[in-house]
Amino acid sequence: MNLNKINFFYFIGIGGMGMSSLAKYFHTMGKIVYGHDQNKTFLTKKLEKDGISINYHDNIEILPKWVLSKECLIVYTPAIPNHHKQWIYLKKYSKNIKKRSQVLSLLIENDICIAIGGTHGKTTTCTVLGHILYNVGINVTAFLGGISENYKSNLILNNGLSGTKIFLVEADEFDRSFLYLSPNIACITSFDQDHVDIYPKNESLKKxxxxxxxxxxxxxxxxxxxxxxxxxxNNAIYFSVLKKENYYSDHLYIKENKWYFDFHTPTEIWRSLPLPIPGLHNLKNVTAALAISDYLKISKEKIRKALFLFKGIQRRYFIHYQSSKKIYIDDYAHHPTEINALINTVKECFPNKKILGIFQPHLFSRTKFFEKSFAKSLEHLDILILLDIYPAREFPINGINSNSLLKKINMKYKEISTLSKVLEKIEKKNFDIILTIGAGDIDSLIFPIKKWLCQRYGSK
Structure with missing residues (x-):
């Protein structure tokens, strides 16, 4: 398919992180973009503000007239349920219909592509690398799995420049989507079992x-x-934070509440670089981004400057409130490995503080598979408020719920809450730090928690 001949795009599930960045890209390129989603969110509101029309009712009568033409491409996410009316209709009658990952592969096939994969760390690595490439003046288009605080967007676009065009994308293993990509440079940040509904055995994921x-x-x-x-x-370049490889980082230290490290290339050492997001796991992600940057022959002076300018990623160890009395951090962690890394980093940054964690499990299948591991991870908190499992694309699994998970968690101060009751429970707790943890709609708590903290303990 030649995307240049497509003038209209209709996105089913336009509010997803990956879908919204692609929709915004085509809109910026002058295409007519419409979409559907179940709920209004920060992302859909932003798209509407940019001029993209979105409907929120599963009704075929409200579809635009051009939706079945040869000039229109229907883009869908695998998370759309089979009973969705618009999806059933468009699947049956549309001339062109493709998954987001297929569209992405078509978009990048004639240009240089860098694809970042891995169970953990894709978004951080991709955002740091995209920020570096943008700041040094490279013609880059980066599709991110999170909102960059520098650009207030999940799309970094620097395509007005001359020179080689580079697409930077996340290689998502869910639904085997990354197998549509054929990048020129790839990266795998980590390898850990996840998406057990797609890969029931670790060997299938590795394959x-x-x-x-x-x-x-x-x-x-x-x-x-x-x-x-x-x-x-055979085509690998290795990076590490533990071993002396082609590229590696070491000498991680904290000075005046800021993190620094040394980065080793095959030929030199870059000393005292700032680590823009704390934690050993994030050092690994930044090391990967730096390794690719050096391989592309970007100067260390420009890379250092870009790191100092990096402001972070929303929902990735993002500090929303910090005063002398309280701290509030939000993180997307939804896997036991990620929760361990988050809590360990918080304890390193803020030792001897009482941590209240609010965790929303994501997916019934993931909760079932990692139930014991989740329990062990959450036990490192001082206080736990456990929310209902966020189902996303799944139906409930018999016997798997927040109550069953709570029983396996060996800690004194633990309880279950609905999303709407969380704030009144927080108000009664004795804590120093609040963590909101999870990949569902727990981010809807960010504004009310920040507002309450500001009212009770003063502005930051």
Whole structure:
């Protein structure tokens, strides 16, 4: 399919992080973009503000007239339920229909593509690298899995410049979407079992990653692999935070509440670089971004400047409130490994503080598979408020719920709450730090928690 001949785009599930960045891109390119989603969110409101029309009712009568023409492409997410009326109708009658991952592969096929994969760390690595490429004046278009605080967007667009065009994307393993991509440079930040509804065994996940690694192509034809967590590859360049590899970081230290580290290239050492997002796990992600940047021959002075200018990523260790009395941090962590990394980092940054964690499990299948691991991770908190499982695309699984998870958590101060009751429960707790943790709609708590903290303890 030639996307240049497509003038109209209709996105089913336009409010998703990946879908919204793609919709915004085509809108910026002068295409007519419409979409559907179930609920109004920060992302859909932003798209509407940019001039994209969105409907919120599953009704075929409200579809635009051009939706079945040859000039229109229907873009959908695998998360759309099979009973969705618009989806059933468009699947049956539309001339052109493709998954988001297929559209992305078509978009990037004739340009240089850098794809960032991995169970953990994709968004952080991709956002840091996109920020560096943008700041040094490279013609980059980056599709992010989170909202960059620098650009207030999940799309970084620098395509008005001359020079080689580079697409930077996240290689998402869910639904095997990353197997549509054939990047010139790939990166795998971590390898850990997840998406158990797609990969019931770890071996099936590893096999998919190996297949992805074999899809890299010339020019470059290189894959950056974390030496601690990845497999072997003939085209690999290795990076690490524990071993002396092609690229590695060490000497991580904290000075005046800011984190710094040394970065080693194959030929030199870059000393005392700022780590813009705290934690050893984020050092690994930043190391990957720096390794690719150095490989692309970007100067260390420009990279250092870009790191100092980096403001963070919403929902990735994002500090929303900090005063002498209280701290509030929000994080997207939805896997036991990620929760462990988050809590350990908070304790390193703020030792001897009492931590209240509010956790929303994401998916019944993930909760079932990792139930014991989730319990162990959450036990590192001082106080826990556990929310109902966020189902996303799934139906309930018999016997798997927040009550069953709570029983396995060995800690004194724990309870279950609905999303609407959280704030009144927080008000009665004795804590120093609040953490909101999860990948569902727990982010709807951010504004009310910030507002309450400001009213009770003063502005930051």
């Amino acid at each position: 998919a990653y190996i297949t992805f690694s074999n899809r890299i192509k010339k020019p470059y034809k290189k894959i950056f692999l974390c030496s601690e967590e990845s497999f072997q590859s």
